[in-house]
Amino acid sequence: xxxxxxxxxxxxxxxxxxxxxxxxxxxxxxxxxxxxxxxxxxxxxxxxxxxxxxxxxxxxxxxxxxxxxxxxxxxxxxxxxxxxxxxxxxxxxxxxxxxxxxxxxxxxxxxxxxxxxxxxxxxxxxxxxxxxxxxxxxxxxxxxxxxxxxxxxxxxxxxxxxxxxxxxxxxxxxxxxxxxxxxxxxxxxxxxxxxxxxxxxxxxxxxxxxxxxxxxxxxxxxxxxxxxxxxxxxxxxxxxxxxxxxxxxxxxxxxxxxxxxxxxxxxxxxxxxxxxxxxxxxxxxxxxxxxxxxxxxxxxxxxxxxxxxxxxxxxxxxxxxxxxxxxxxxxxxxxxxxxxxxxxxxxxxxxxxxxxxxxxxxxxxxxxxxxxxxxxxxxxxxxxxxxxxxxxxxxxxxxxxxxxxxxxxxxxxxxxxxxxxxxxxxxxxxxxxxxxxxxxxxxxxxxxxxxxxxxxxxxxxxxxx
Amino acid sequence: xxxxxxxxxxxxxxxxxxxxxxxxxxxxxxxxxxxxxxxxxxxxxxxxxxxxxxxxxxxxxxxxxxxxxxxxxxxxxxxxxxxxxxxxxxxxxxxxxxxxxxxxxxxxxxxxxxxxxxxxxxxxxxxxxxxxxxxxxxxxxxxxxxxxxxxxxxxxxxxxxxxxxxxxxxxxxxxxxxxxxxxxxxxxxxxxxxxxxxxxxxxxxxxxxxxxxxxxxxxxxxxxxxxxxxxxxxxxxxxxxxxxxxxxxxxxxxxxxxxxxxxxxxxxxxxxxxxxxxxxxxxxxxxxxxxxxxxxxxxxxxxxxxxxxxxxxxxxxxxxxxxxxxxxxxxxxxxxxxxxxxxxxxxxxxxxxxxxxxxxxxxxxxxxxxxxxxxxxxxxxxxxxxxxxxxxxxxxxxxxxxxxxxxxxxxxxxxxxxxxxxxxxxxxxxxxxxxxxxxxxxxxxxxxxxxxxxxxxxxxxxxxxxxxxxxxxxxxxxxxxxxxxxxxxxxxxxxxxxxxxxxxxxxxxxxxxxxxxxxxxxxxxx
Numbered sequence: 001x002x003x004x005x006x007x008x009x010x011x012x013x014x015x016x017x018x019x020x021x022x023x024x025x026x027x028x029x030x031x032x033x034x035x036x037x038x039x040x041x042x043x044x045x046x047x048x049x050x051x052x053x054x055x056x057x058x059x060x061x062x063x064x065x066x067x068x069x070x071x072x073x074x075x076x077x078x079x080x081x082x083x084x085x086x087x088x089x090x091x092x093x094x095x096x097x098x099x100x101x102x103x104x105x106x107x108x109x110x111x112x113x114x115x116x117x118x119x120x121x122x123x124x125x126x127x128x129x130x131x132x133x134x135x136x137x138x139x140x141x142x143x144x145x146x147x148x149x150x151x152x153x154x155x156x157x158x159x160x161x162x163x164x165x166x167x168x169x170x171x172x173x174x175x176x177x178x179x180x181x182x183x184x185x186x187x188x189x190x191x192x193x194x195x196x197x198x199x200x201x202x203x204x205x206x207x208x209x210x211x212x213x214x215x216x217x218x219x220x221x222x223x224x225x226x227x228x229x230x231x232x233x234x235x236x237x238x239x240x241x242x243x244x245x246x247x248x249x250x251x252x253x254x255x256x257x258x259x260x261x262x263x264x265x266x267x268x269x270x271x272x273x274x275x276x277x278x279x280x281x282x283x284x285x286x287x288x289x290x291x292x293x294x295x296x297x298x299x300x301x302x303x304x305x306x307x308x309x310x311x312x313x314x315x316x317x318x319x320x321x322x323x324x325x326x327x328x329x330x331x332x333x334x335x336x337x338x339x340x341x342x343x344x345x346x347x348x349x350x351x352x353x354x355x356x357x358x359x360x361x362x363x364x365x366x367x368x369x370x371x372x373x374x375x376x377x378x379x380x381x382x383x384x385x386x387x388x389x390x391x392x393x394x395x396x397x398x399x400x401x402x403x404x405x406x407x408x409x410x411x412x413x414x415x416x417x418x419x420x421x422x423x424x425x426x427x428x429x430x431x432x433x434x435x436x437x438x439x440x441x442x443x444x445x446x447x448x449x450x451x452x453x454x455x456x457x458x459x460x461x462x463x464x465x
Numbered sequence: 466x467x468x469x470x471x472x473x474x475x476x477x478x479x480x481x482x483x484x485x486x487x488x489x490x491x492x493x494x495x496x497x498x499x500x501x502x503x504x505x506x507x508x509x510x511x512x513x514x515x516x517x518x519x520x521x522x523x524x525x526x527x528x529x530x531x532x533x534x535x536x537x538x539x540x541x542x543x544x545x546x547x548x549x550x551x552x553x554x555x556x557x558x559x560x561x562x563x564x565x566x567x568x569x570x571x572x573x574x575x576x577x578x579x580x581x582x583x584x585x586x587x588x589x590x591x592x593x594x595x596x597x598x599x600x601x602x603x604x605x606x607x608x609x610x611x612x613x614x615x616x617x618x619x620x621x622x623x624x625x626x627x628x629x630x631x632x633x634x635x636x637x638x639x640x641x642x643x644x645x646x647x648x649x650x651x652x653x654x655x656x657x658x659x660x661x662x663x664x665x666x667x668x669x670x671x672x673x674x675x676x677x678x679x680x681x682x683x684x685x686x687x688x689x690x691x692x693x694x695x696x697x698x699x700x701x702x703x704x705x706x707x708x709x710x711x712x713x714x715x716x717x718x719x720x721x722x723x724x725x726x727x728x729x730x731x732x733x734x735x736x737x738x739x740x741x742x743x744x745x746x747x748x749x750x751x752x753x754x755x756x757x758x759x760x761x762x763x764x765x766x767x768x769x770x771x772x773x774x775x776x777x778x779x780x781x782x783x784x785x786x787x788x789x790x791x792x793x794x795x796x797x798x799x800x801x802x803x804x805x806x807x808x809x810x811x812x813x814x815x816x817x818x819x820x821x822x823x824x825x826x827x828x829x830x831x832x833x834x835x836x837x838x839x840x841x842x843x844x845x846x847x848x849x850x851x852x853x854x855x856x857x858x859x860x861x862x863x864x865x866x867x868x869x870x871x872x873x874x875x876x877x878x879x880x881x882x883x884x885x886x887x888x889x890x891x892x893x894x895x896x897x898x899x900x901x902x903x904x905x906x907x908x909x910x911x912x913x914x915x916x917x918x919x920x921x922x923x924x925x926x927x928x929x930x931x932x933x934x935x936x937x938x939x940x941x942x943x944x945x946x947x948x949x950x951x952x953x954x955x956x957x958x959x960x961x962x963x964x965x966x967x968x969x970x971x972x973x974x975x976x977x978x979x980x981x982x983x984x985x986x987x988x989x990x991x
Contacts, residue, residue, distance in 0.1 A: 019500040026496060030489040037482045044475045080504040081497055088493065291546045295554065295610070306551040308534070309541040310560035317483040322557040342486075344531075344538050349490045351527050356497060359520045366512040374513065385523060389530075396534040432508045 013075045017068065020080035024064045024087055031091035032057055034318055038099050041319025056098050056113055060091055063117030067124040074128040078430035079364055085357040086123065086408060086423050090116050090416075092350065093409035096337060099318050100330045100411070115413055119420035126424025131431035139372045144191030147184040148221060154178065155228040178229075178237060179414035182387075183422050185225075185241050186248070186379035192218060193252035194372035201253035210257060218245075235273065235280060236390060236402035242266065244382040251378045252371070287400040300327045304395050308339035308347075315343030330411040332403055335395045350409070351392070358385045361423075364430040373429045380422045545620035552588075552623070553610050563588050568622040568649030570602050570614060572658040573684070573886055578602050579615065579696075590615075594658070596693035597665035600715045601656060601884060604696035609704070614652060614884070617829040622649045653886040655684035663983055664689040667976045672710060673963040674717035674863040677980060680871035680949060680958045682890035683880035685823075686989060687980070688864070690716040709939075718823075718833035721860035722962060725935030725969065726791045726917075727947045728855030730869060733788050733908060735811045736799055737901040741784055747794040749778030754801060754846040761797045761850060763790075764934075788908045789916030791932070793854045800853025801846050808849060812838040815869060815896045816879075824885050831884060835868075836861030855935060866947045867960035869896060870930070873909065874955030877902035910952045917970050918946070921978035926985055927952040928978065930959070932969030941965040946973035950981045956990045957981060 035057045064087055071078075094116040130138070137143070154177055193200060199214035222245065229238040246262035249255070274280045286297035294302055307326045315321070323329045323337040339347050358381055365377025384407050391406040393399035405415045541547050542565070551562035567590065570579040578598050581588050590605045592598065603613020611619060664675040668691045677687035694703055694712040703713060714720060751760035769776035779792055787795035800808060812818070817838045824831040837860045841848045851857030864882065872879035872895075879893040897905070909929035912918045917932045930948015937943060944966030949958040959977045966972035984990045 019503045023493065023496055023500065026489065026493045030486060030493055033482055033486040033489055037479060037486065040475055040479055040482070044472050077506075077508050079506060081500065084493075084497060088490075291550065294550050299554075302547075302550050303555070305537045305541070305547070306555045306560060306562070307557065308538040309547070309551065309562065310555070310557045311538065312561070313539060314483070314487075316559060317479055317486075320479075321559065325556055339534070339538055344535060345487060347534065347538075348531060349487070349494070351531060352494055355524055355527060356494075358523055359516070362516040362519055362523075363512070364506065364509075366514055366516045367506060367509040369510050389526060392527075393530055396530055396537065398530045398533045430506060430509070432506070 010072060010075060013072045013077075016077070017072055017080060020071075020083060021068060023080070023084040024068060027084065027088045027091055028061045028064060030088070031060060031095055034092070034095045035098070038095070038318040041317070056094055059114065059117045060094055063120045067120050070121070070124045070128060074131070076128060076131060076427075076431060078127060078131065078427045078432075079360060081360045082357060082364070082423065082427060082430070085353050085360070086420075087120065089350070089353050089357070089408040090120060090420075092338075092353075093334075093406075093416075095318065096334055096409055097330065097411055099341070100323065100334075100337065111413070112411070115416055119416050122417065123420040123424040123427070126421050127427035127431070130425060130428035133370065133373075133431075133433040135376070135425055135428045136370060136372060138187060139191040139194065139376065144188050144195070147188040147191070151181050151184045151188065152221075152224055152228065154180065155225070155232070159228060159232060176412070176414050178232070178234060179412075179418045181237065181241065182383045182418050183380075183425070186244060186376060186383060186422075188221075189218070189245055189248050190252075190372055190376040190379050193248055193375050197252055197371065200249065201255055203255060203257060210255075210261060230273070236404040239390070239402065240383055240386045240404070243386045244379050247382040248375050248379045251365075252375045283400045283402075287397060290397065300333070301395070301397055301401060303327055304333045304336035305397060307336050308396075311340040311343045311346075313344050315339070315341045315346055317341060331405050332391065332401075332410065333395055334406055334410050335392050338409075354385075354388050354407075358388075361426050364426060368429050369433050377426055377429050380426050384419065384422065545623040548623040549611075549619040553605065565623065566649060567605075568651045570618075570622070571651055571653045572656045572661075573653060573686075574658065575653070576658040578654070578656075578658065579605075592696045594662065595695045595697060597662050597689065598656070598658075599693050599696045600690040600717065601654065601688050602696065604699050606699045609699050609701075614654065614824075614831065617824055617826055617831045618652050618885070619829070620826060622652055654884055655679075655686065655886050656688065656884070657686045657984075657987065657989060659987055660687045660980060660984060660989065661689060664976070664980055665691065665693070667979060668963065671963050671966060672716070673961070673966065674720060675962075675976065675980070676717050676864045676867035676960045677984070678867055678871055678882055678958055680875035680955055681880065683871075683882045683893075684886075684890075685882050685884050686957065686984075688717050688884070690714070690718075690720070716863065716962070716964075718862060718864045720862055720962075721834065721837055722863070722943055722945075722964075723857075723935040723937055724836070724855040724859060724861040724866065725933030725943065725945050726793075726855055727866060727931050727933035727945045727969070728853070728859060728861070729788060729791065729796050730873065730905065730909070730931055730947065731811060731815065732796050732799055732853050733784060734873075734897045734901055734905055735803055735807060736784055737904055738811075738897060739803060739807065741799070744781040744783045745787070745795050745798050747779040747782050747787070747792050747798075749776050752794045752797050752850070754850055758847045761793050761854065763793050785908050785911055788931075789911045791912075791917050796853050797850040801850050805841060805843055805849060808852070809838075809840060812836075814894070815872075816894065817865075821881070823882055824888060833864040833882070834862050835865040855933060863960045863962045866945075866962075867958050868893075870947045870949050870960060871958035872896035873902050873905050874929075874949035874958050875902075906949075906952060906955070909948060913948070918948075918974050920970055921974045923978065923982070926950050926981055926990070928981055929955075930974070930977065932974050934967070934969050939965075941967055944972035945969045946977040948977060950990060957984055 039053060097112065158177060196214050199211055202211055203209060225241070226238060246258055249258040274284060282297050285292070286301060290298040290302055303326050307321065307323060311321065318341050321340040323340055326333050326336055329337050335347065338350060361377065361381040365374050365381060368374040368377055387404050387407055390399065390402045391404050394401040405412050407419045408416065537547065548562050548565060551560055552565070552567065555562060564583065567581045569577050571577055578594060579590060579592050579602050581590055592602065599613070601613055603611060603615040605611040605615040660677060664687045668675065668689060671691065673691055675687055675689040676685065678685045692710060692712045706712065747763070749766055751762035751766065753760045763779065765776050779790065782792055782795050817836045819835045820832050821835055822830050822832045838852070839858050841858065848857055852859040868879055868882060876899045877895045877897045879896045881891045881893045883890065906929055909931055910927065912931055913922050913928050918930055921928060928948055928950040929952040930946055933945030933947070935943040935945060944963040946961045946969050949955040959980060961973040961977045963972045981990065
């Protein structure tokens with residue numbers, strides 16, 4: 001094999017990843033400008049800036065450097081633009097969180113401060129561990145049932161021992177372990193779909209009836225999941241997971257019917273859920289008629305919008321707004337803080353980076369050599385894109401508020417880490433297979449793939465050696 | 466980094482950093498776009514399906530969000546209710562909504578009752594006359610929200626919704642120049658500032674209400690409720706007071722009081738409508754429906770007893786005389802004579818037991834309560850007799866009494882009261898037939914020329930009206946006067962209520978006389 005199948009030594013990888021290096025450097029420059037803006041504002045405001053404040057920026061630069069070196073030494077061939085987009089977004093998130101005082105250090109290094117750097121490196125590590133097609137291993141055999149059991153078990157445990165806060169259930173310290181479901185469920189569904197592709201895509205002839213027998217395990221699982229999530233009032237997560245499920249079924253089987261039936265089911269279920277949960281209905285009313293009860297149900301959203309209005313086109317810069325008047329600004333409403341301090345332009349930039357991330361991830365998913373890689377990729381992109389859409393759409397009153405964090409920018413440990421791990425898996429998919437796979441491999445049975453996968457792993461050096 | 470940073474220098478650096486941030490981000494985006502070729506995933510096979518459609522869809526969705534976001538962030542000024550929300554509830558000093566010139570509130574002559582003034586970058590709402598107009602104009606406060614017209618007409622005061630092509634042009638200009646300072650529209654009320662101030666002064670420390678309106682078109686010239694408060698200084702303690710002396714309560718439109726003898730206007734209308742032309746025996750001993758109940762007697766009986774003498778009684782009275790002398794015995798008999806059904810029909814016709822909208826916008830309404838007349842049990846004849854003389858279960862608001870007086874003055878037709886000059890006058894209903902109204906106004910005139918209201922008769926103006934003294938369980942009687950002037954071509958109808966003011970003829974009637982005479986000076990009555 002030639003270069004078409006990827007670099008063979010570190011020097012090649014160093015050359016290959018040159019664009020990434022340059023772009024990451026620009027990321028650091030850009031985020032550093034943001035930090036300068038912020039430091040200047042607090043300094044004029046009377047606060048003394050000590051060297052300790054430089055720590056977040058230093059950690060950010062250091063983590064990007066480590067991430068890059070890690071990928072080069074591992075001879076990683078995967079996508080570079082996804083990486084840069086995530087690096088920029090998390091740097092931006094770090095800046096926003098720093099501005100909101102989330103890293104209130106007071107002499108000690110807070111956990112939040114290291115979350116972004118650790119997450120970035122974790123993303124690289126996940127990618128390296130699962131690269132060269134190794135991600136397939138966790139989609140096969142008993143692994144998928146492990147993911148399914150882990151998801152439901154976690155929810156059940158959370159329900160038993162969690163604390164209620166603001167309508168949702170959290171574990172101690174407002175950590176939301178259910179965030180990890182965004183990865184485990186995608187792994188489970190992707191494994192399930194690619195294992196049963198044939199039966200799942202054999203719809204009834206003439207009448208468009210989905211194959212009930214094949215769907216049964218999935219439907220049962222989903223019912224239990226829905227029950228657990230509804231009891232925890234985590235509707236947002238359920239919406240995201242369901243959309244991902246339908247998209248993965250559609251992409252895995254090529255049957256548009258899954259989306260159609262899913263859409264009909266979603267509308268029906270929305271009706272039922274809204275009548276059962278007063279919580280949801282209030283949010284819809286606050287969305288449709290925000291001025292009916294402006295100081296009650298619509299207070300959050302109108303405060304966020306009025307903050308954005310004061311930002312205008314360019315904003316006044318980091319540190320110059322009053323985001324403290326926006327409720328829950330650090331987590332759900334961080335987008336409105338961006339709108340307030342960096343204006344419409346700042347929001348547009350964030351959205352552009354998200355679009356690059358999604359577009360590029362979709363490209364990776366579509367080119368994944370393996371069927372399950374494709375489904376996993378699409379699942380992960382769907383999760384991220386839906387979450388982003390629901391958060392930004394909710395804050396701008398485009399759609400009802402669902403209470404979801406904005407990926408890579410909002411405050412929140414589990415949400416951030418899950419996002420980074422998801423992107424890590426996507427990056428691993430983009431690394432491709434160790435050797436050029438035969439074209440007809442997808443048609444083979446799952447067992448055959450596994451045997452071949454094992455053989456390939458043992459034999460890491462491609463034939464070019 | 467601990468050295469002092471010069472704020473002026475910093476503002477320059479800040480702009481440079483701000484621009485630098487955007488330029489770098491934009492440069493980064495462009496470089497990523499250019500790097501597509503260099504970072505192509507050569508080791509992966511050809512795509513199995515096209516990603517173009519999902520990417521285009523995703524992009525369109527997010528562009529949709531951005532466009533929608535722009536309708537709030539960039540041209541949010543085109544949503545008056547949004548501006549109103551920010552003016553009331555946003556505490557950001559930088560928020561441009563605080564610099565919007567909210568429209569003024571004027572009286573019908575153009576005198577300013579409320580205006581906005583920018584002081585050191587912050588816009589304040591000021592009320593030059595303060596408490597006299599509060600119950601109509603209301604207040605607009607960043608913490609306590611808004612009330613009265615400030616609240617109901619908020620949208621108009623903030624500039625109104627864009628409906629014409631010209632408005633959209635303004636929006637476009639705002640978008641380009643970042644000018645977020647639309648001027649609000651002024652709001653002209655039908656109030657007469659002079660008359661209102663005078664009424665407020667005449668009530669003084671007493672609790673009460675005055676309503677003056679034009680019978681022909683419903684324009685409210687005066688609407689005063691005391692005690693009042695200063696809208697320039699709204700404080701939390703205002704909202705804690707909910708007792709009988711609560712300043713927030715608009716007594717003119719929401720306060721329910723026993724009407725006393727002024728209610729006899731309704732009974733007289735009922736009798737005329739039913740063709741009553743005879744006389745009724747009105748003994749000094751009074752009238753009751755059953756020996757178990759206390760007798761309803763006339764005022765003269767008690768006055769004589771107080772002096773230690775006896776009063777012979779009115780004897781047989783016709784309607785006009787009984788009305789002028791305000792005989793309780795007569796009207797109690799009259800009410801019982803016509804019965805519950807006729808009474809309820811009359812109450813329904815005069816629109817009792819309702820909430821009447823005076824001005825309505827999608828964001829609130831300004832309404833008044835009409836009187837309350839509960840349906841009595843058919844066997845409760847004594848209750849009917851009590852109500853017929855304005856005691857017992859019957860309650861009215863001063864605004865409703867002014868409306869009834871206006872209907873008599875307007876030959877039976879009641880016109881919906883209105884507070885906004887530009888609102889169209891709309892007829893409400895015939896409270897009574899034209900002929901009844903004409904005979905009734907002659908009777909009301911007689912009250913002032915030779916009856917209980919003769920103390921306010923003046924050669925300068927032919928006032929017609931009815932006094933009332935409403936007994937209530939909480940102390941001295943409420944003092945009422947309801948009427949209109951001049952009697953041959955009425956131009957103003959008036960209702961005056963003074964809580965615990967004693968006799969209607971000594972407290973409320975002189976206030977009404979002063980106001981009507983002042984209205985002549987002001988040209989409101991020609």
